[in-house]
Amino acid sequence: MSADKTIIGVTIAVVLLACANFFIADWIRQIGLLSMAIGSVALGLLVLWRTGLISFGHALFYGFSAYGVALLNYLGVRDAFVLVIVSAAASGLLAWGLGFLVRRYRAIFFALLTMAFSMILYGVLAKTERFGSTDGLNVHPPTFLGYAPVDQAAQITLFLFGLLVIYGLILGVQIYLRSVLGQMTTAVRENEIRVEYLGYSVEHVIHIKYVISGLLAGFGGAIMALAVGQVDPESMAYWTASGEFVFVAILAGTGNVAAPFIGAVAFEVIRHFAWEHGANLWQLIMGGTLLAIIMFVPDGIWSVLQRLVGKKDGVK
Amino acid sequence: MAQASTTLGLMFILTKLTVVSTMYLLFIQEDKNMKHRVLRLVAVGVAAVLTTFGVAVGNAVAKDKMVIAVPTFLTGGGAPAFGVPARNGTELIIQAINKGQVPAPYNTKGIAGAQVEAIIYDESGGGAKQVTEYRNKVQKLGVDMFAGFVSSGTCAAITPVAEELKTLTVYATCGTPRVFEELDKNPKYVFRTMSHATADGVALAHYVASKYPSANGYTGINQNYAWGQDSWRDFDLAMKVLAPNIKGSDKGQWPKIFAGRYGAEISALLKSPEDLVHTSFWGGDLEAFIFQGLARGLFKKKTFLMSVAGTAAYRLGKKLPAGIVLGSRGPYGIYANQLTDTPMVKWFNNAYVNRYGTQPTQPSYQYAQAILGAKFAYEKAAAANSGKWPSTDQVIAALEGATFQGVATEVRMARSNGHQGVTDHAWGVASFDKELGLPVVSEVMHFKGDCIMPPDGMDSVTWLKGGMKGAKCD
Amino acid sequence: MVQLLLGWFDLQLIFTILTDGLIYGSYLFIVAVGMTVIFGVQRVLNVTHGSFYAFGAYLAAYLGGIWYEHELPDFGGFVIIFLAAIVVGVFFGILIERGLLKHLYGKDEHIVVLATFAAFLALEGIGLFIWGTDPYFFYQPQMMLGFVEILGMTYDYYNLSLIVLALIISLSIWYFLSRTIWGRLLQAVIFDREVSQAMGVNVTAVFLGTFILGTTLGALSGAAIAPTISVLPGIGVEVVVLAFAVVVIGGMGSIPGALIGSVLVGVVRAAAIHEFPQAEMFVIYAIMAIVLVFRPEGLFAPPAVRKI
Structure with a gap:
């Protein structure tokens, strides 16, 4: 079964990365951390996308959770596990609440409604002086179950922590997608009315997906807040942030639960070198890359990888 | 100066390009032999590691x-x-x-x-x-x-x-x-x-207190983000201490940053009873606001206190509204060019x-x-x-x-x-000098740093709210 | 009682709010109408619209700068506005439609939005290359018309003329759609693309024509707004979100919807600015969310057919 293959592959990759973590340069580790954060959000988009829905406002959950980390931090909570789980859960809760509204909408309306909500969050954050308005808030280096590493050890531990989190996320999503409810996804995309005749509530299916997706984006935002040590509305909640997540999702393709993370690494690497070798070029590079992918590799990097290892049958 | 880094950068781009094109070749060549493909993958990986390593070595900083x-x-x-x-x-x-x-x-x-x-x-x-x-x-x-x-x-x-x-x-x-x-x-x-920015607001309040003591009040238009909010807060608090008889409005305008269109805001300012208008606008927003305000005679009816108009003064040239109180966040820009x-x-x-x-x-x-x-x-x-x-x-x-x-x-x-x-500060009134072909400042007042900055160990807002004790103004 | 009511009834305030709202609403409409037209016909939510706005503004400001530097007659600025709009509109209309969208018709609409987003990013970068980071000024047309005082409030003719421009645009589109043969063909294509094609309508030409119309309107909005702003990098980004909001509020492709939605946003925003200035930032998104929640197809959208 290919599910096993995916899980085995991901497990091997995670173990290798955990070992490599101790040898790689700091800046590479930082790219890795950012990729984990963005990859989690893109994984959330993948879950929705399998239903044919795209959110243009996932920065809502990402930003909400990132600010959750910063605010909890402000209240004196320093433990990474508590910070990440509580903030992501809060995002999931927000998604559950909003889900009652958005689950009624499809296609571009769904995308735009989610965008409108994320822009309202942006407005609130940018306006509230207690949250540092546009300056945002700092996040202190976290502790891990009482272990409080400093300097390089802090980044190394955070990287391991991030790996653990995304490993859990990937496994969870893989199991969900294999379940009956998860399999309903594609059916909803293909024909909603037939799904209803089968006795399933389409809105219910979409609602659950939306919550999972919000939760995943919440994990991404929380990891980002810890990795960067700073949250601000422009990076966390503006519509361009949502745009980047969709970019990563497209770049990655929806073929496999690991794909978003590969896409995120590609994205971060492109951005890294684009910024370094021509700040005024980076929009051109980003736009050009995205266009090239849409035109020439519409199924994303994952499909290229599949072709590379000569595997024709993808996980559909 | 930047030659070394440019060469390095170019080398870097070239090597990356090589890597990318190798990968491209790998993708388009539908090689049936699995071993070849794996070998190529390894080659690409080694190349990538080498280039990264090369850059790390190349950037080691020499003592000279x-x-x-x-x-x-x-x-x-x-x-x-x-x-x-x-x-x-x-x-x-x-x-x-x-x-x-x-x-x-x-x-x-x-x-x-x-x-x-x-x-x-x-x-x-x-x-x-x-x-x-x-x-x-x-x-x-x-x-x-x-x-x-x-x-x-x-x-x-x-x-x-x-x-x-x-x-x-x-x-x-x-x-x-x-x-x-x-x-x-x-x-x-x-x-x-x-x-820091508190000094701008305090110096401006000193200036207003001594040059416009009979003004009937002040309102503001500031961009709705941290800089705008802080600028208004500091100026407002300093005015309460230095010129308590000039009342501030609580209906200042807060357009979004980069909004670009200020028609309704200008109407609201024209309708407002206060003589003075504080703004910390800068860049394109400031220029757009000035064009739209000029077209409606706004600057003839109100006296504007523009805390960073120094950034736009030379570009605006003869379109810089005469009579605005112009700030440069200290004795820089126009103040240095003209007076130092x-x-x-x-x-x-x-x-x-x-x-x-x-x-x-x-x-x-x-x-x-x-x-x-x-x-x-x-x-x-x-x-x-x-x-x-x-x-x-x-x-x-x-x-x-x-x-x-x-x-x-x-x-x-x-x-x-x-x-x-x-550092010290300076405020004055701007106008355009036709003979010089440049904007100039007049009625300039200089302020000592110790007069406009909170004393050591005290935070700005506490200092302003507590009546600015310990300020050393001659 | 009457006295009390009259006390609340501030005629000047109401007049000001309505006028400010109309001007801002006209601005929104002018900025959004190109995107609305393209969405209405091609079902493409075109993010590149922001680039057309920016390029229209840049070209007008650039030509205007040269024109006024040589102290040529003032009215030339107005010719430049329309000239810049047509040049940018036709060039980019053909470039984007033939070069990009042609290959994407029939694909997932999200993918098409993203493709236009990508093209938008690339065009932002290209714009930076062509025009640099320094701002361009083109204030002369706004300044030369002067201002008028109505009920104690001064308004400048240039910004008032935006209302007229918005009216002319919407009337022309209405006339074109309902009174000309081309307009009827267009409506047929909107209603059912396959059947129109079967009946011999050249859908390719209709799409290209519509797209050029949309880009020209986008470029016109930039060129017409350029005299009131400082033309610099990034002006396109702000416009995209505004135009999005109007298209959503008005009803995804409905021209009257866009017009009414724009004016609604304009008036509510003006009222907020006069009475609750702190709320200005939320107005447009709040209206967008409310409309989406209660009328997700927008205020004036045609009902969609549910296909089994």
């Missing part, structure tokens, strides 16, 4: 060269008003430092004998992105120090990271007092070489105009000031270290609490354990 990372806005709305003049000022001063052309006391070549390379990079994209960039510059390029930063938001984000990564960071322009009052109360690696005739300012102004064909504005002066601060500190530390290249700790000790000459004004590192600079 120091690298300063200089962040400023190179793209987006902040570029014309801040980024471009800041970049120009930096390039000018660094080239002059390397050739030993800066007037005394900075007329030695390089910094403590080392030639200086500046990596000027983009500050756009928000705090989180900037923290990532900062880490890259430290961890990957191994820069010696940072000098720059325009936006308060970036400074707020960078401060804890600078302390964490133990990298000397000198803020040139950013204004928020929160840096040392809230985020970093015991700074070690972070410095700021000019007065020290050899240093004369040299800077001439060299800048000759090279860029336009007058230097406040960011040019402020960035040059931060870099001169670095030169001062490194050379003082090297002297104390019997001429050898100083450690970062020695440079920090040299800069802490020191007094050095900036381009336009003296900088006393006299607040926050000697990490926060205290």
Whole structure:
């Protein structure tokens, strides 16, 4: 079964990365951390996308959770596990609440409604002086179950922590997608009315997906807040942030639960070198890359990888 | 100056291109042989690792060269008003430092004998992105120090990271007092070489109290983000202390930053009863607001107090509304160009105009000031270290609490354990001089740093609310 | 009682709010109408619209700068506005439609939005290359018309003329759609593309024509707004979100919807600015969210057919 293959592959990759973590340069580790954060959000988009829905406002959950980390931090909570789980859960809760509204909408309306909500969050954050308005808030280096590493050890531990989190996320999503409810996804995309005749509530299916997706984006935002040590509305909640997540999702393709993370690494690497070798070029590079992918590799990097290892049958 | 880095960069791009094209070949060639494909993959991996490694070696900093990372806005709305003049000022001063052309006391070549390379990079994209960039510059390029930063938001984000990564960071322009009052109360690696934004509001309130004592009140229009909110708050609080009889409005306007259209706001200002209008607009928003206001006679009916109009004065030229009270966040830009005739300012102004064909504005002066601060500190530390290249700790000790000459004004590192600079301020009324073909200021008042900055150890808002005790105004 | 009511009834305030709202609403409509037209016909939510706005503004400001530098007659600025709009509109209309969208018709609509987003990013970068970071000024047309005082409030003719421009645009589109043969063909294509094609309508030409019309309107909005702003990098980004909001509020492709939605946003925003200035930032998104929640197809959208 290919599910096993995916899980085995991901497990091997995670173990290798955990070992490599101790040898790689700091800046590479930082790219890795950012990729984990963005990859989690893109994984959330993948879950929705399998239903044919795209959110243009996932920065809502990402930003909400990132600010959750910063605010909890402000209240004196320093433990990474508590910070990440509580903030992501809060995002999931927000998604559950909003889900009652958005689950009624499809296609571009769904995308735009989610965008409108994320822009309202942006407005609130940018306006509230207690949250540092546009300056945002700092996040202190976290502790891990009482272990409080400093300097390089802090980044190394955070990287391991991030790996653990995304490993859990990937496994969870893989199991969900294999379940009956998860399999309903594609059916909803293909024909909603037939799904209803089968006795399933389409809105219910979409609602659950939306919550999972919000939760995943919440994990991404929380990891980002810890990795960067700073949250601000422009990076966390503006519509361009949502745009980047969709970019990563497209770049990655929806073929496999690991794909978003590969896409995120590609994205971060492109951005890294684009910024370094021509700040005024980076929009051109980003736009050009995205266009090239849409035109020439519409199924994303994952499909290229599949072709590379000569595997024709993808996980559909 | 930047030749080494350009060559390196080009090599880097070329190698990356090779890698990418190899990968491309790999994808399009439908090789049936699995082994070949695996071999190629390995080759690509090795190539990628080698290029990365090569760059890490190539960037190792030699003793006869120091690298300063200089962040400023190179793209987006902040570029014309801040980024471009800041970049120009930096390039000018660094080239002059390397050739030993800066007037005394900075007329030695390089910094403590080392030639200086500046990596000027983009500050756009928000705090989180900037923290990532900062880490890259430290961890990957191994820069010696940072000098720059325009936006308060970036400074707020960078401060804890600078302390964490133990990298000397000198803020040139950013204004928020929160840096040392809230985020970093015991700074070690972070410095700021000019007065913070509270000084702008306080100096302006002093100016209004003495020049417009009979005004019937003031309202404001500020961009709805941290800079606008802080600017209004400081000015408002200072006015309550210095001119309690002039009442502030609670219906100030708060348009979104980069909104660009201010029709309804202008109507509301025209309808408002107050004579004075405070604004901390800058860049394109300020220029758009001025065009739209001019078309409706706004500046004839109200007296505007524009705290950063210095960034737009020369560009607007004869369209700069006559009679506005114009700020430059200190005695920089127009105040230095027109009123200061020290050899240093004369040299800077001439060299800048000759090279860029336009007058230097406040960011040019402020960035040059931060870099001169670095030169001062490194050379003082090297002297104390019997001429050898100083450690970062020695440079920090040299800069802490020191007094050095900036381009336009003296900088006393006299607040926050000697990490926060205290500089003077100037306010005046702008008009356009047809004969000179340049905007000019008149009715200028100068303010001493100790009069407009909170005393050491006190935070701005507490100081303002408590009646500004301890201010030393002559 | 009447006295009390009259006390609340501030005629000048109401007049000001309505006028400010109309001007801002006209601005929104002018900015959004190009995007609305393209969405209405091609079902493409075109993010590149922001680039057309920016390029229109840049070209007008650039030509205007040269024109006024040589002290040529003032009215030339107005010719430049329309000239810049047509040049930018036709050039980019053909470039984007033939070069990009042609290959994407029939694909997932999200993918098409993303493709236009990508093209938008690339065009932002290209714009930076062509025009640099320094702002361009083109204030002369706004200044030369002067201002008028109505009920104690001054308004300048240039911004008032935006209302007229918005009216002319909407009337022309209405006339074109309902009174000309081309308009009827267009409506047929909107209603059912396959059947129109079967009946011999050249859908390719109709799409290209519509797209050029949309880009020209986008460029016109930039060129017409240029005299009131400082033309610099990034002006396109702000406009995209505004135009999005109007298209959503008005009803995804409905021209009357866009017009009414724009004016609604304009008036509510003006009222907020006069009475609750702190709320200005939320107005447009709040209206967008409310409309989406209660009328997700927008205020004036045609009912969609549910296909089994």
